[in-house]
Amino acid sequence: xxxxxxxxxxxxxxxxxxxxxxxxxxxxxxxxxxxxxxxxxxxxxxxxxxxxxxxxxxxxxxxxxxxxxxxxxxxxxxxxxxxxxxxxxxxxxxxxxxxxxxxxxxxxxxxxxxxxxxxxxxxxxxxxxxxxxxxxxxxxxxxxxxxxxxxxxxxxxxxxxxxxxxxxxxxxxxxxxxxxxxxxxxxxxxxxxxxxxxxxxxxxxxxxxxxxxxxxxxxxxxxxxxxxxxxxxxxxxxxxxxxxxxxxxxxxxxxxxxxxxxxxxxxxxxxxxxxxxxxxxxxxxxxxxxxxxxxxxxxxxxxx
Amino acid sequence: xxxxxxxxxxxxxxxxxxxxxxxxxxxxxxxxxxxxxxxxxxxxxxxxxxxxxxxxxxxxxxxxxxxxxxxxxxxxxxxxxxxxxxxxxxxxxxxxxxxxxxxxxxxxxxxxxxxxxxxxxxxxxxxxxxxxxxxxxxxxxxxxxxxxxxxxxxxxxxxxxxxxxxxxxxxxxxxxxxxxxxxxxxxxxxxxxxxxxxxxxxxxxxxxxxxxxxxxxxxxxxxxxxxxxxxxxxxxxxxxxxxxxxxxxxxxxxxxxxxxxxxxxxxxxxxxxxxxxxxxxxxxxxxxxxxxxxxxxxxxxxxxxxxxxxxxxxxxxxxxxxxxxxxxxxxxxxxxxxxxxxxxxxxxxxxxxxxxxxxxxxxxxxxxxxxxxx
Numbered sequence: 001x002x003x004x005x006x007x008x009x010x011x012x013x014x015x016x017x018x019x020x021x022x023x024x025x026x027x028x029x030x031x032x033x034x035x036x037x038x039x040x041x042x043x044x045x046x047x048x049x050x051x052x053x054x055x056x057x058x059x060x061x062x063x064x065x066x067x068x069x070x071x072x073x074x075x076x077x078x079x080x081x082x083x084x085x086x087x088x089x090x091x092x093x094x095x096x097x098x099x100x101x102x103x104x105x106x107x108x109x110x111x112x113x114x115x116x117x118x119x120x121x122x123x124x125x126x127x128x129x130x131x132x133x134x135x136x137x138x139x140x141x142x143x144x145x146x147x148x149x150x151x152x153x154x155x156x157x158x159x160x161x162x163x164x165x166x167x168x169x170x171x172x173x174x175x176x177x178x179x180x181x182x183x184x185x186x187x188x189x190x191x192x193x194x195x196x197x198x199x200x201x202x203x204x205x206x207x208x209x210x211x212x213x214x215x216x217x218x219x220x221x222x223x224x225x226x227x228x229x230x231x232x233x234x235x236x237x238x239x240x241x242x243x244x245x246x247x248x249x250x251x252x253x254x255x256x257x258x259x260x261x262x263x264x265x266x267x268x269x270x271x272x273x274x275x276x277x278x279x280x281x282x283x284x285x286x287x288x289x290x291x292x293x294x295x296x297x298x299x300x301x302x303x304x
Numbered sequence: 305x306x307x308x309x310x311x312x313x314x315x316x317x318x319x320x321x322x323x324x325x326x327x328x329x330x331x332x333x334x335x336x337x338x339x340x341x342x343x344x345x346x347x348x349x350x351x352x353x354x355x356x357x358x359x360x361x362x363x364x365x366x367x368x369x370x371x372x373x374x375x376x377x378x379x380x381x382x383x384x385x386x387x388x389x390x391x392x393x394x395x396x397x398x399x400x401x402x403x404x405x406x407x408x409x410x411x412x413x414x415x416x417x418x419x420x421x422x423x424x425x426x427x428x429x430x431x432x433x434x435x436x437x438x439x440x441x442x443x444x445x446x447x448x449x450x451x452x453x454x455x456x457x458x459x460x461x462x463x464x465x466x467x468x469x470x471x472x473x474x475x476x477x478x479x480x481x482x483x484x485x486x487x488x489x490x491x492x493x494x495x496x497x498x499x500x501x502x503x504x505x506x507x508x509x510x511x512x513x514x515x516x517x518x519x520x521x522x523x524x525x526x527x528x529x530x531x532x533x534x535x536x537x538x539x540x541x542x543x544x545x546x547x548x549x550x551x552x553x554x555x556x557x558x559x560x561x562x563x564x565x566x567x568x569x570x571x572x573x574x575x576x577x578x579x580x581x582x583x584x585x586x587x588x589x590x591x592x593x594x595x596x597x598x599x600x601x602x603x604x605x606x607x608x609x610x611x612x613x614x615x616x617x618x619x620x621x622x623x624x625x626x627x628x629x630x631x632x633x634x635x636x637x638x639x640x641x642x643x644x645x646x647x648x649x650x651x652x653x654x655x656x657x658x659x660x661x662x663x664x665x666x667x668x669x670x671x672x673x674x675x676x677x678x
Binding site for chain 2: 221224225227
């Protein structure tokens with residue numbers, strides 16, 4: 001906020017030039033972000049065409065379908081439709097657990113990297129990002145091969161005599177969690193790393209000097225100081241996890257169906273329902289926005 | 305007796321970082337209630353020594369005792385000393401009161417006790433209106449006071465200050481010097497103050513340890529280290545001085561006669577080791593005729609007079625004069641390549657300045673010329 005304020009004061013005399021220089025940004029945001037969003041918003045209020053696509057006729061049917069059950073022919077007494085709400089809630093739980101999982105592993109990893117000598121840090125960061133040069137789909141499929149019944153994980157455990165029968169990981173929530181964790185861990189590590197690297201370690205020394213033990217220093221000094229990085233990491237993991245469809249599709253089964261897969265299905269092939277998919281997207285978007293707004297509000301209150 | 309009066313005892317302490325020797329071995333005592341300064345250029349090991357007392361660094365060899373108790377096996381949070389950090393290291397997410405109360409909270413003081421002590425400290429450092437501000441909302445000087453209050457709140461036996469004034473502007477720095485000194489007097493806490501600023505050291509300290517290249521060069525009161533520097537390093541590092549190459553021609557009881565490189569002869573006293581560890585050896589005992597060294601002459605100990613026929617003193621040609629307000633600084637050339645700096649106070653009586661190029665005589669104040677071996 002402060003940086004923005006001072007920046008705009010300094011460059012006031014260059015305002016016309018600045019607006020021209022910002023044109024590409026405005027165009028990109030407008031064409032590639034706002035316009036598609038607007039399109040989805042409009043589509044969610046249209047009538048569905050049976051082979052995919054839409055009929056340009058206003059309708060609340062998509063939202064209605066998400067929330068209410070009106071029977072097979074749409075004439076029964078409306079009752080709450082739990083199918084989609086449950087998928088939604090399951091997605092929330094999955095995304096939350098995946099975020100916590102990433103935080104639990106990501107924080108020590110980031111802290112470790114940030115406290116190495118500067119010359120070796122880039123090597124560690126490089127190693128963290130190497131898997132991400134491979135397409136997400138390929139990575140998720142390879143995870144499937146890794147954890148399936150006849151996969152190397154089970155073979156190894158069987159070979160070592162740790163288990164008698166292969167573990168059934170595939171098609172469970174755990175499999176989806178593994179997929180999400182593997183997909184999004186760097187998004188947790190990188191922002192926390194950036195925070196820890198900027199952290200002034202003499203604060204830890206000051207804590208020790210003022211009689212605080214190691215855990216107290218971590219809890220009362222280090223964690224509050226790097227909170228912005230932790231929150232950024234959590235958002236970067238939570239948001240894509242919530243809408244993920246590759247991991248639940250490939251690693252999970254019917255019981256692990258998530259909102260991302262639901263939306264994906266509505267636009268795939270001829271069986272889809274574009275207005276319903278758009279409505280589900282808008283509901284997901286509002287939820288994410290709500291979480292972000294809540295965070296922004298709490299941050300603003302803290303600044304006072 | 306010695307045990308009671310000694311706050312910190314440094315015994316044969318050495319510190320190596322890999323191949324680099326930060327402290328090559330030093331032993332001295334810091335007295336109870338003393339404002340003790342570790343003075344030296346950057347890289348001399350003064351901050352390393354302070355960090356070893358605080359417990360942030362281990363000693364490679366030797367021991368540090370605090371009121372007779374060895375500190376070796378105590379972690380920083382177990383040592384009853386507190387530090388004022390060079391960068392202040394205030395906790396950015398806590399307000400002033402929370403920062404000051406942090407140590408007390410960790411020591412398990414009750415809420416009421418903490419509140420009382422914090423209020424008292426806030427009053428001491430005059431930050432009443434700022435108790436609920438975050439460090440980022442304070443000026444450098446105010447942050448400095450918070451750091452001081454935070455370190456003093458737990459009533460440490462020894463307060464360690466790591467160049468606490470270096471980030472402040474000159475005026476604030478000068479004001480804080482007086483305040484720090486007063487605070488040390490009223491609280492009776494032993495202060496160990498690290499600085500590279502000789503003026504800071506001279507104005508505040510009871511005693512100064514002048515350090516260089518991981519060794520203590522001299523320990524003494526400000527007057528001692530300024531007026532009786534133990535060696536060439538101390539003479540050059542503290543204040544300004546003229547150093548002239550000289551050879552000892554005659555050793556007397558408590559002085560020597562030296563022949564300067566310019567040919568003149570001068571009577572000089574020899575360096576004495578004033579540290580408490582010095583034994584009763586005669587000052588000139590280890591200096592023999594023919595010894596090479598330097599004569600140190602402080603600019604303000606020299607005065608310019610007219611040449612008189614009876615004199616046997618230093619003569620030279622008057623060079624550039626530089627007006628400095630309270631003083632005027634003159635260059636006096638003893639020979640083509642030996643030039644002395646002379647400072648003369650500007651007062652009404654001696655307003656008749658000699659002129660450029662005139663041959664003048666320099667008289668040296670009694671005992672002001674010091675012979676420094678090496």
